Amino acid sequence: MELIGAQKIWSYFGEQTNSMNVSTQTVRSGPGHFVESYLDLAKKVAELQFKNREHVLVFRGQPKDYMTRANKVPRSLLKAKIFRLEGSRIPTPKILESRFKKLTFAESELQNAYKIERLEGSDQLRRQRILRWAILQHYEVCDTPLLDVSHSLRIATSFAAHKNTGDSAYLFVFGIPNLSGAVTASSEAGLQIIRLASACPPDAIRPHIQEGYLLGEYPEVSDFGVESAYQYGEMDFGRRLVAKFRFNPKPFLCDEHYPLARDDALLPSGRRDPLLDITSRIYAKLETMKF
Numbered sequence: 537m538e539l540i541g542a543q544k545i546w547s548y549f550g551e552q553t554n555s556m557n558v559s560t561q562t563v564r565s566g567p568g569h570f571v572e573s574y575l576d577l578a579k580k581v582a583e584l585q586f587k588n589r590e591h592v593l594v595f596r597g598q599p600k601d602y603m604t605r606a607n608k609v610p611r612s613l614l615k616a617k618i619f620r621l622e623g624s625r626i627p628t629p630k631i632l633e634s635r636f637k638k639l640t641f642a643e644s645e646l647q648n649a650y651k652i653e654r655l656e657g658s659d660q661l662r663r664q665r666i667l668r669w670a671i672l673q674h675y676e677v678c679d680t681p682l683l684d685v686s687h688s689l690r691i692a693t694s695f696a697a698h699k700n701t702g703d704s705a706y707l708f709v710f711g712i713p714n715l716s717g718a719v720t721a722s723s724e725a726g727l728q729i730i731r732l733a734s735a736c737p738p739d740a741i742r743p744h745i746q747e748g749y750l751l752g753e754y755p756e757v758s759d760f761g762v763e764s765a766y767q768y769g770e771m772d773f774g775r776r777l778v779a780k781f782r783f784n785p786k787p788f789l790c791d792e793h794y795p796l797a798r799d800d801a802l803l804p805s806g807r808r809d810p811l812l813d814i815t816s817r818i819y820a821k822l823e824t825m826k827f
Contacts, residue, residue, distance in 0.1 A: 537726035546587035564611035568782030574794040591711030597696025614774040618679035675815035688747040694797040697785035709779040728754040740811040
């Protein structure tokens with residue numbers, strides 16, 4: 537994908553009190569701009585959206601900031617799970633091949649289950665591999681070349697605080713092209729964006745509540761053979777990073793004026809979700825197999 541920092545972006549970083557014109561590499565290598573409250577975070581994100589108006593901002597919350605050690609200057613590593621490190625090492629071709637075989641098998645199982653259950657969207661799922669990836673990624677069935685993000689600042693912040701017992705959490709802000717329809721593909725940015733609410737049937741409530749989107753390479757990395765068309769370092773969504781915020785999750789969770797979403801709201805279980813049932817069965821089957 538193209539590097540968003542090839543042009544300067546407006547961002548908060550380090551201990552700077554005002555937003556500044558910087559490169560994305562500066563943002564990635566910093567410790568994250570600390571915010572005291574959700575309101576403080578929301579105000580700064582609003583300013584960044586106003587100043588970076590050529591991009592749509594989407595968010596990802598994490599309990600940790602995983603930094604690469606491959607370069608002299610460490611920086612945030614924001615790769616899709618299928619390309620993440622094996623321990624502390626870059627995955628070998630054999631490991632990547634195994635991951636893609638597992639993904640392909642899970643796709644086949646998902647298509648078959650859609651037919652049996654007669655779920656809406658079966659034709660689209662069969663035609664568009666990116667939609668199959670989106671469902672498998674969102675329901676955490678197996679590794680895919682996609683990265684979860686949300687259009688909701690509150691939801692992304694809630695995920696950063698989800699089961700986080702430490703005193704630090706991170707919110708990553710990405711700049712993406714303008715959205716259009718269920719799948720937006722941008723050849724200029726080398727990026728495609730999938731809106732989960734349009735990819736999943738209406739009975740699958742989680743994607744709708746979480747306002748979820750997924751980011752992927754364009755053209756897509758369809759299998760291990762195509763992976764060679766990309767450099768490993770290029771397949772990192774940190775290249776689209778606008779800002780990195782750091783906060784203490786405890787006061788955020790206790791803020792009565794701007795409450796974060798609780799666990800049962802993020803992952804509702806009170807009603808039947810046919811996709812959750814299907815993906816749980818696929819996950820269990822994958823756990824018994826070797827690839």
